[in-house]
Amino acid sequence: MIIVCQKLLKNTKINGITLYPFIFIKNPEDKKNRVLINHEKIHIRQQLELLIIFFYILYVAEYYYHFFKLKNPHLAYRAISFEREAYSMEHDLNYLKKRKFWAFRKYFN
Numbered sequence: 001m002i003i004v005c006q007k008l009l010k011n012t013k014i015n016g017i018t019l020y021p022f023i024f025i026k027n028p029e030d031k032k033n034r035v036l037i038n039h040e041k042i043h044i045r046q047q048l049e050l051l052i053i054f055f056y057i058l059y060v061a062e063y064y065y066h067f068f069k070l071k072n073p074h075l076a077y078r079a080i081s082f083e084r085e086a087y088s089m090e091h092d093l094n095y096l097k098k099r100k101f102w103a104f105r106k107y108f109n
Contacts, residue, residue: 041096055082
């Protein structure tokens with residue numbers, strides 16, 4: 001995992017994004033934001049489990065499925081199983097130590 005502060009995120013609502021093996025964050029002080037970093041580390045684990053490319057294929061497919069169903073980009077994003085797992089477990093800083101393989105499956109709608 002490599003944490004990078006990215007000026008490209010400055011004019012977005014995105015605080016962090018993971019593109020294996022990098023975690024891009026908007027603000028340098030977010031390097032100390034343990035919840036945000038944990039959220040992004042969960043995505044790293046998901047990406048590794050799906051051999052990276054399959055993560056992105058499923059992520060985009062799920063986004064568009066929910067977008068066409070919900071007609072709302074934010075709700076579509078929040079409905080993605082990978083995001084549901086990451087948001088629900090981001091405050092548990094020990095989650096990755098006990099997380100089961102492909103745990104995101106239980107978050108599929």
